[in-house]
Amino acid sequence: MVLNSLTTPANPVDFNSIKGLTTNEAKAVDALIIKQLSSDVLLINQMGHYIVNNGGKRLRPMLLLLAAKALGQINHNHLILAAVIEFIHTATLLHDDVVDESDLRRGQQSANAVWGNAASVLVGDYLYSSAFEMMVSTNIMRVMEILSKTTTAIAEGEVLQLLNCNNPETSEEKYLEVISRKTAILFSAATRLAAVVSGSNTEIEERLSQYGQHLGTAFQLIDDALDYKATKEELGKNLGDDLAEGKPTLPLIYAIKNSNPTDANIIIDAIKNGNRDAFNEVYAIVKSSKAIEYTEQRANEEAQKAISALAVLPDNDYKQALLALANFSVQRSY
Numbered sequence: 001m002v003l004n005s006l007t008t009p010a011n012p013v014d015f016n017s018i019k020g021l022t023t024n025e026a027k028a029v030d031a032l033i034i035k036q037l038s039s040d041v042l043l044i045n046q047m048g049h050y051i052v053n054n055g056g057k058r059l060r061p062m063l064l065l066l067a068a069k070a071l072g073q074i075n076h077n078h079l080i081l082a083a084v085i086e087f088i089h090t091a092t093l094l095h096d097d098v099v100d101e102s103d104l105r106r107g108q109q110s111a112n113a114v115w116g117n118a119a120s121v122l123v124g125d126y127l128y129s130s131a132f133e134m135m136v137s138t139n140i141m142r143v144m145e146i147l148s149k150t151t152t153a154i155a156e157g158e159v160l161q162l163l164n165c166n167n168p169e170t171s172e173e174k175y176l177e178v179i180s181r182k183t184a185i186l187f188s189a190a191t192r193l194a195a196v197v198s199g200s201n202t203e204i205e206e207r208l209s210q211y212g213q214h215l216g217t218a219f220q221l222i223d224d225a226l227d228y229k230a231t232k233e234e235l236g237k238n239l240g241d242d243l244a245e246g247k248p249t250l251p252l253i254y255a256i257k258n259s260n261p262t263d264a265n266i267i268i269d270a271i272k273n274g275n276r277d278a279f280n281e282v283y284a285i286v287k288s289s290k291a292i293e294y295t296e297q298r299a300n301e302e303a304q305k306a307i308s309a310l311a312v313l314p315d316n317d318y319k320q321a322l323l324a325l326a327n328f329s330v331q332r333s334y
Contacts, residue, residue: 013328015057018321022065025074025082029061032083036130047111047123051090054108060085060190063215063325067194067208070318077138077197084147085190087131092154092186094124142196150189157182166246168268172253176217184216207309211322214306218329221299224249226333228286240279246271250298251291252282258289296330303330 019026037048061082068078097110098117112120128151135147161178164170191212195205227242228251242249248271256264263285270278286292303326313319 012331013324015328015332018066018324018328019058019062021318021321022062022069025065025069025079026058026062028079029065029082029086032079032134033086036083036087036134039126043115043119044123044126047094047115047119048090048127051094051111058086059219059325060089060186063187063212063322064190064194066318066321066325067191068198070313070316070322071195071198071200071204075197077140077143078194080134080138081143081193081197082190084131084134085186085193087127087134088147088151088154089186091124091127091131092158094120094127095158098124138197140197143193146189146192146196150185153181153185157185161247164248166272166274168248168252168256168271170248170253172250175248175250175253179217179220180213183220184213187216187219188212204312207312211306211309214302214309215326215329218299218302218306218326221250221295221302222330222332225251225292225295225299227251228283229292229333240276240283243270243279243282244274244276246274250295251286254291254294255282255286255289258291259285263289299330303327 034049037045039045039048064078064082064085065074068074094111097112098120110120111123132147135144157178157180160174161182164174164178188209189212192205192209195208200208224242227240227249243252252267252271256267259267266278267282267285269275270282306326306329307323310319310322313322
């Protein structure tokens, strides 16, 4: 089946089938990750393995591998960079959970809940350093340029999100800027790196970068919608975490603008005070204002842009898998 546009929920995407297209390469990436995590500092080994093996879709390295296979053959540098991308992502999770004071990640205790904040920050730093050590081994200056800019943007996104916390006046534009820097840019780096290492031309590199950026935005938009839609088991974290952290996500931003003053003030107060106890009341307002539907609509628009960006790729099973992931990004319930 050719996927040139978004499928309907009646035709759900089989994520495991997509993942199966890179099974052998993913095993090679896992081997590199395990090797790099080998340290004579026991806590690094324990925490690194705990986080890396603690569920997760491994979506970002899979994107790099699928994009590389869509362009031709995978070489060893592709595998190294897939591991690098996963290390950077894992490091950001460690730091995120400390900043957000989260105690649950992917349905299990977060690393900071098990070992404490100090250890989580330091092991996160170790993973960043390891990622750059592996990156340098490719000896490709363009790769180092992309990843250094990416990690800088991620840090900027984290700070911007911190500035937006407990601020109910955060605009949709500012919210999307945080997503762009904090989340989507690592998706974009993964697919761009596949093109760089494959020796693709500038147009393909840029289009794959755009695909990753739009896909990452769609994923985060759906994540924020799921905080008011999914079950705790599906979400892998506590419902209302974003509200408790005072994060003005798009469902809340939209609901404030499209509710009566009394309801809007309930949400405003909950954001200002990080009030998880108000979750049920806020949830009802978010639902009645159609904020979830609006957020999903914006995600669909981003997913469609991701699909359009892939028009330059040759048609093969791996391109179809990348297209299917755009559909998965907006269909998923976890």
